[in-house]
Every structure is written in structure tokens, then in C-alpha cells.
Amino acid sequence: MSRINNLRIIIAREWKQRVKRKSFIITTLIMPIVMVGLMVLPVLITALAAPDNQQYALIDQSGRISETLDNTPLITYVRYDGDTDYTTLANDEQFEGVLVIGPDIIQNPDDVRLYTRESASSSAVTQITAQLKNSIEAERLKSYDIENLGAILNQIEADVNVSTVRFDAAQEKETSLMMSALVGIAFSFLLYMLIMLYGNMVMTSIIEEKTNRVLELVVSSVRPFELMVGKIVGIGLVALTQVAIWVALIGAFVAWALPAVIAHFAGAQGAEAMDSLFQLGQPSYIITLMLYMMVFLIGGYLFYAAIYAVVGSSVDNIQDAGQLASVAVVPIILSFILAPTVVAEPNSTVALWASFIPITSPIVMMARLPFAIPVWQTLISMGILYISVIIMIWLAAKIYRVGIFMYGKKPSFKELVRWARYK
Amino acid sequence: MDNILEINEVSKHFTGHTALDNVSLSIPRGSVYGLLGPNGAGKTTLIRIINHITAPDSGTVTLNSHILTADDVKTIGYLPEERGLYKKMTVGDQALFFARLKGLSKKEAEKALHRWFEKLEIDSWWNRKVEELSKGMAQKVQFVLTVLHEPELLIFDEPFSGFDPINADILKREILELRDKGATVIFSTHNMGSVEELCDNMTLINQSRNVLTGNVAELRRRFSKNQFKLTYLGSQALPEDITQNMLESCSPVESDSNGYNNVIFNLKDSTDIRTLIARLNENVEIRGFNEILPSINDIFIQVVKDTKID
Numbered sequence: 001m002s003r004i005n006n007l008r009i010i011i012a013r014e015w016k017q018r019v020k021r022k023s024f025i026i027t028t029l030i031m032p033i034v035m036v037g038l039m040v041l042p043v044l045i046t047a048l049a050a051p052d053n054q055q056y057a058l059i060d061q062s063g064r065i066s067e068t069l070d071n072t073p074l075i076t077y078v079r080y081d082g083d084t085d086y087t088t089l090a091n092d093e094q095f096e097g098v099l100v101i102g103p104d105i106i107q108n109p110d111d112v113r114l115y116t117r118e119s120a121s122s123s124a125v126t127q128i129t130a131q132l133k134n135s136i137e138a139e140r141l142k143s144y145d146i147e148n149l150g151a152i153l154n155q156i157e158a159d160v161n162v163s164t165v166r167f168d169a170a171q172e173k174e175t176s177l178m179m180s181a182l183v184g185i186a187f188s189f190l191l192y193m194l195i196m197l198y199g200n201m202v203m204t205s206i207i208e209e210k211t212n213r214v215l216e217l218v219v220s221s222v223r224p225f226e227l228m229v230g231k232i233v234g235i236g237l238v239a240l241t242q243v244a245i246w247v248a249l250i251g252a253f254v255a256w257a258l259p260a261v262i263a264h265f266a267g268a269q270g271a272e273a274m275d276s277l278f279q280l281g282q283p284s285y286i287i288t289l290m291l292y293m294m295v296f297l298i299g300g301y302l303f304y305a306a307i308y309a310v311v312g313s314s315v316d317n318i319q320d321a322g323q324l325a326s327v328a329v330v331p332i333i334l335s336f337i338l339a340p341t342v343v344a345e346p347n348s349t350v351a352l353w354a355s356f357i358p359i360t361s362p363i364v365m366m367a368r369l370p371f372a373i374p375v376w377q378t379l380i381s382m383g384i385l386y387i388s389v390i391i392m393i394w395l396a397a398k399i400y401r402v403g404i405f406m407y408g409k410k411p412s413f414k415e416l417v418r419w420a421r422y423k
Numbered sequence: 424m425d426n427i428l429e430i431n432e433v434s435k436h437f438t439g440h441t442a443l444d445n446v447s448l449s450i451p452r453g454s455v456y457g458l459l460g461p462n463g464a465g466k467t468t469l470i471r472i473i474n475h476i477t478a479p480d481s482g483t484v485t486l487n488s489h490i491l492t493a494d495d496v497k498t499i500g501y502l503p504e505e506r507g508l509y510k511k512m513t514v515g516d517q518a519l520f521f522a523r524l525k526g527l528s529k530k531e532a533e534k535a536l537h538r539w540f541e542k543l544e545i546d547s548w549w550n551r552k553v554e555e556l557s558k559g560m561a562q563k564v565q566f567v568l569t570v571l572h573e574p575e576l577l578i579f580d581e582p583f584s585g586f587d588p589i590n591a592d593i594l595k596r597e598i599l600e601l602r603d604k605g606a607t608v609i610f611s612t613h614n615m616g617s618v619e620e621l622c623d624n625m626t627l628i629n630q631s632r633n634v635l636t637g638n639v640a641e642l643r644r645r646f647s648k649n650q651f652k653l654t655y656l657g658s659q660a661l662p663e664d665i666t667q668n669m670l671e672s673c674s675p676v677e678s679d680s681n682g683y684n685n686v687i688f689n690l691k692d693s694t695d696i697r698t699l700i701a702r703l704n705e706n707v708e709i710r711g712f713n714e715i716l717p718s719i720n721d722i723f724i725q726v727v728k729d730t731k732i733d
Binding site: 006017212213214215218219220221223418422 | 438493504511521524
């Protein structure tokens with residue numbers, strides 16, 4: 001009973017000391033603002049940069065195009081007779097410009113001019129050009145005098161939009177591959193960041209206790225194993241706290257604020273973009289996916305935190321730690337580099353093997369999970385990872401117990417192995 | 424005699440060296456026990472074994488007549504030689520953390536802490552961060568953390584290193600008070616003076632072995648070289664028949680600031696002290712006759728030298 005109690009006290013201290021810090025509060029609050037900013041900014045920029053509706057005077061000397069040009073959100077045409085003098089209209093402040101379509105426009109598509117006082121808006125020119133092209137082509141087609149032309153054209157027109165449907169016996173889910181890739185990359189990055197950040201925190205905190213000599217006092221009350229596990233769990237809870245706050249803040253934003261913002265600035269198009277956020281699958285599927293990811297997130301953190309604990313306990317200053325820590329850092333970076341490949345080919349041999357080897361599996365599985373890989377693969381990967389976590393923590397505890405009392409010389413790998421064997 | 428702690432043939436090896444080699448010792452309840460030895464002799468390893476921090480390769484440790492378990496650390500208070508505190512925590516938070524690890528409830532801990540802090544005049548520092556504390560204050564906090572849970576067995580590893588004389592005195596007083604209340608105290612030190620002053624029994628560890636163990640007073644008598652100091656009035660040298668027949672050796676006479684003469688001599692094995700005093704009394708006006716017992720320091724040096732020769 002007292003063991004559990006000790007563990008609880010240590011975890012509570014590790015957690016409380018860190019969550020209280022200003023640096024924690026600041027990063028926790030600033031990160032979502034940055035992320036939300038990254039989500040909203042592009043929408044805002046396009047919305048704000050879009051020009052207002054502009055009026056153009058339209059003089060159609062051919063008499064055949066004018067009626068086919070429709071107003072757009074950007075452009076309103078004010079039609080004048082073919083013989084109107086454009087110079088007076090060009091000086092009229094209410095018009096952005098005067099579009100003069102020549103009499104021979106159908107045969108000679110260059111016979112069109114846009115007169116403006118200032119340089120013409122490029123988006124307006126693009127739209128006008130596209131509209132004219134369509135109108136001229138339609139007029140030319142008409143001249144062939146084909147019967148039922150409209151019906152034929154409607155029949156020919158094909159609007160292609162591939163929906164990727166992942167087949168599942170239980171239920172069919174419509175998903176976007178793009179969305180899966182995005183979620184995969186995002187979550188492998190999240191885990192990569194968490195391991196680097198919080199794994200390092202485990203290491204430096206152990207080194208600090210060593211150099212402070214506070215360890216000697218602590219281990220006279222608790223077993224080194226409890227102290228190490230308490231520290232890893234406590235710091236892990238700090239990470240979870242941070243992630244939970246991020247998820248809550250961003251979730252709240254996406255649920256309430258984002259649709260309003262997008263609808264306000266980007267109209268219907270934005271709403272479509274919102275829908276794609278939910279193309280990952282049905283809510284129940286998303287929840288399962290998140291649970292799986294959580295399991296790998298925690299397993300990955302525990303596995304690497306144990307390695308960092310070994311490094312921290314075997315040295316007594318940060319400088320010496322660097323070299324040993326690279327033992328841990330290299331596989332983390334390697335698996336992060338693998339992530340894009342895995343996302344591109346989630347069922348490749350490399351991806352499969354990388355999800356079974358515990359040093360790469362957590363981050364690689366983050367990338368693979370959104371692609372709904374076979375359940376047996378997930379379970380095997382999970383099993384191997386958690387067995388490795390137990391072995392790693394057990395081994396780390398053995399080395400830690402000896403290492404924390406070793407000062408001075410940086411130990412060799414051989415010495416670490418010997419430490420693990422001490423009674 | 425009732426022993427609180429028995430260490431029975433404990434050995435501990437590390438790669439390349441032996442930290443403890445078949446060490447046995449018994450610590451009587453309610454006494455102050457000195458654990459002496461040069462640096463690197465194995466004292467700290469032994470203390471770590473008693474504290475269940477490391478396990479012996481062979482041998483047993485018995486506390487209160489049962490084999491030591493991890494839960495026993497709650498009945499032990501240990502002040503390590505290398506001691507630190509969490510710098511960024513406040514004194515109060517930190518003290519509560521350590522107290523609760525020793526099994527005290529928050530309420531009990533707070534009450535006991537304030538009582539001790541007031542006694543040692545550090546209560547006003549409760550909400551300050553440890554990094555603001557002077558070294559002496561931090562030491563006081565560590566001392567309180569060691570004794571707070573009223574352990575039966577207290578272990579102090581070099582307790583006076585880093586203390587100024589005033590605080591060292593306070594510490595000594597508190598330690599003896601704890602002993603009077605029934606606690607057993609183990610002192611690990613290479614400061615011999617404090618052993619003579621405080622310890623009832625002692626063990627000398629050298630080169631991983633227990634080379635000498637016993638009651639401090641008995642040991643000093645055992646190592647006595649039959650040396651005495653005579654203080655007397657008058658300037659005359661001692662009669663020759665005494666120096667020749669009864670004394671092994673004799674220092675030159677020295678007079679001190681009080682006008683007394685002092686002389687130090689070793690007795691011959693055959694000399695009877697009462698006869699000697701009677702003879703001296705006929706010749707000089709005796710003001711003092713004392714046996715000179717070797718200091719623990721002398722014994723220490725002699726034993727360490729002797730064991731080296733082996």
C-alpha cells in the first residue's frame with residue numbers, strides 16, 4: 001500500500017512542479033493560438049484580399065456576345081448600345097473600365113479591348129477572358145446549325161469527382177485519403193515532438209537531481225524504481241495535460257468559432273472545406289482511431305522515456321548526456337523520416353516491419369493508423385510495443401539504481417550492461 | 424544487550440573493487456554508535472545497505488530482530504553525506520513532500536514540521552524557495568526532514584561537514600536529545616573528535632573490513648600505553664631511583680603558567696601504581712595524577728597503520 005502511496009506522491013510532485021511553471025502555461029496557451037492561426041490565416045487572407053464587386057461598361061459592337069455575358073460576384077456589366085462612344089464612359093467614375101467588343105469578334109477573338117483609368121485588376125481580366133472564350137465558342141458552335149445542340153452538350157459534359165471508398169465488411173466508410181495522410185503526419189509529428197520534449201525532460205530532471213544531490217535524500221524514503229517510474233509517469237501526465245488542453249481549445253474553436261469564421265469570410269466554399277475535416281470517417285470510427293493513437297502515444301512515450309532515464313542516470317551533466325542521448329534520438333528521427341513514406345504506402349513491407357519494431361513502431365503507427373490497417377497488425381504492434389515498454393522500464397530501473405550514485409566518469413556501454421547485472 | 428540492528432557477514436562487490444568484506448556489527452538500542460573509517464573504506468555502502476538502497480551480495484541485515492525489508496526505511500531516518508534539496512520548490516512544499524514519503528499524513532506532517540521549524544528558528548522560511556536559503560539553513564531543513572517521522576534508528580553521514588560551529592552545536596544537542604528520548608543513532612564520520620564526545624560504541628572500518636569494534640571507553644583503555652601525567656608543586660626533578668626503577672620513560676619537566684611542574688611518563692609493566700604514588704608523595708607535592716588515554720584519533724591511526732602492514 002505504501003508503495004502505491006509513494007508513487008502517487010512522487011507523480012503528484014513531478015506533475016505539480018511542472019504544470020505550475022510559467023513556461024508550461026505559456027507554451028500550452030500559445031501553441032493552440034499558433035495552430036488555429038495556421039488554420040484560419042489562409043482563409044482570412046483570401047477572403048480579405050478578394051476585391052469588391054466592380055462595374056464595367058459593356059459596348060458590344062458585334063451585337064452577339066453582350067447577352068451571353070452574365071454578371072459574376074466580381075463583375076457587374078452595364079450594357080450600352082454598340083455605337084456608344086467609349087471615351088466618355090471611360091472617364092465615368094462609376095465604372096472600373098469599359099469593355100469594347102469588336103464587330104468581328106466571332107471570327108477574330110482578338111478584337112476586344114478593355115479601357116481602364118488605372119491598371120486593370122488581374123482577377124477581373126481572367127474572369128472576362130474566360131467568359132468571352134465560352135461565349136465565342138458557343139456562338140461558333142451555333143453557326144454549325146446542329147439540331148438539339150443544348151441537349152447534346154449536356155449529355156457530353158462529365159463532372160469527374162472520385163470518391164475513395166474504403167471497403168469494410170461492417171460498414172462502408174467514405175474517406176478522403178488526403179485527410180488520412182494529413183492526420184497521420186500530424187500525429188506522428190505530435191508524438192515525435194512529445195518524445196523529444198518530454199523524454200528530454202525526464203533526462204534533464206534526473207541529471208538535476210543527481211547534481212543537486214537531492215537523490216540521496218529521496219532514495220532513503222522510496223525505492224529508486226518508484227522514483228524513476230514516478231518521474232516518467234508524472235512527466236507523461238504533464239504531456240497529457242498539455243495535449244488535453246490543446247485538444248480542448250482547438251476542438252472548441254473548430255466546433256464553434258471556425259464554421260462561423262469561414263462562413264463569414266469564404267461563403268459556401270468554406271463550408272465544403274469544413275466538411276472535408278470530417279471525411280476521416282464516421283464519428284465512431286474516429287473515436288476508435290483516437291483511442292488507438294492514444295495507446296501508441298502513451299506506449300511510445302514510455303518506451304523512450306525509459307531510455308532517456310537510463311541516459312540521465314548514467315551521467316551527471318548535460319554535456320555528457322548529449323552523446324548518449326543520440327542513441328535515443330537517432331531512431332526517433334529515423335521513424336519520423338519514415339512517416340511520409342509510410343503515409344504514401346501504408347501497406348508496404350517497410351511500413352509493416354517498422355510497425356513491429358518497438359523503436360520505430362510508435363511514430364510509424366501514428367502515420368499508419370488513419371489508413372485503417374488490418375486490426376491484427378495494430379494489435380501485434382501494440383503487444384510488442386507494450387512488452388518492450390515493460391522490459392525497457394525494468395532494465396532502465398536496474399541501470400538507474402546503480403547510475404544515480406555514480407559521479408564523474410561517463411560510463412561506457414559495457415559498464416551500463418554490467419550495472420544492469422548488479423544485485 | 425538488546426540490539427536494534429545486527430549486520431551479519433555482509434559483503435558487497437563492485438566491478439574492480441570490494442566495498443565491504445564480511446562485515447559484522449551489532450548496534451545496541453538507545454546508544455550512539457560511531458562508524459569510523461577513512462574515505463572510501465565502505466562506510467557509505469554499508470549505510471546504503473542499511474537503508475535498503477542497495478542490496479548486499481551476501482550476508483544479512485536484521486532490524487528489530489527481523490530481516491530488513493523495504494518498508495523498514497520508515498523507521499529509519501537518514502541524513503546522507505551528499506545532501507541536496509529541490510531548488511525550485513518552496514521549503515514548506517518540499518518538507519511536506521519528504522514527510523509524506525515517510526508515511527506521515529499531510530496534517531501530521533504540517534504540525535510536526537512547524538514544531539521543528541520553530542525550534543530551529545526557520546519557520547519564517549516556509550514559503551521561500553530553497554535556492555534562496557543559505558547552506559546552513561538548508562542543512563537545518565535536511566536535519567528536520569531526517570528526524571521528523573520520529574525514527575527509531577537515525578543515521579547521520581558526516582553530519583557536521585559544512586556546519587558552522589554554532590549550528591554544529593545545535594545539531595549535537597538535538598541529536599543527544601533524540602537519543603535520550605530512546606532513538607538509536609549511527610554516526611558515520613572521519614571526524615574523531617566528535618566520536619569521543621558523542622559515541623558510546625564504535626566500529627572502525629578500513630579497507631572494506633571491520634578492523635576494530637567496541638565500547639569507546641573500553642577501547643581507549645585497551646589501547647592505553649600505561650602513560651600518566653603528574654602535576655606537582657616545586658621545581659625539583661623526580662628522584663632518580665623512581666625514574667630508573669619504576670618508569671619506562673619520562674619526559675623533561677615542564678612548568679606551566681600556574682607554577683606547577685608537569686611530567687609525562689610511561690610505567691614499567693612491573694610497576695604498581697599505588698606504590699608509585701606513595702613514593703612520589705614522599706618526594707613532591709602532588710597536585711594531579713592522571714592516566715593519559717589515547718584519543719580515538721591515535722587509535723584510528725594506529726589501527727589503520729597496523730591493518731596496512733597485514
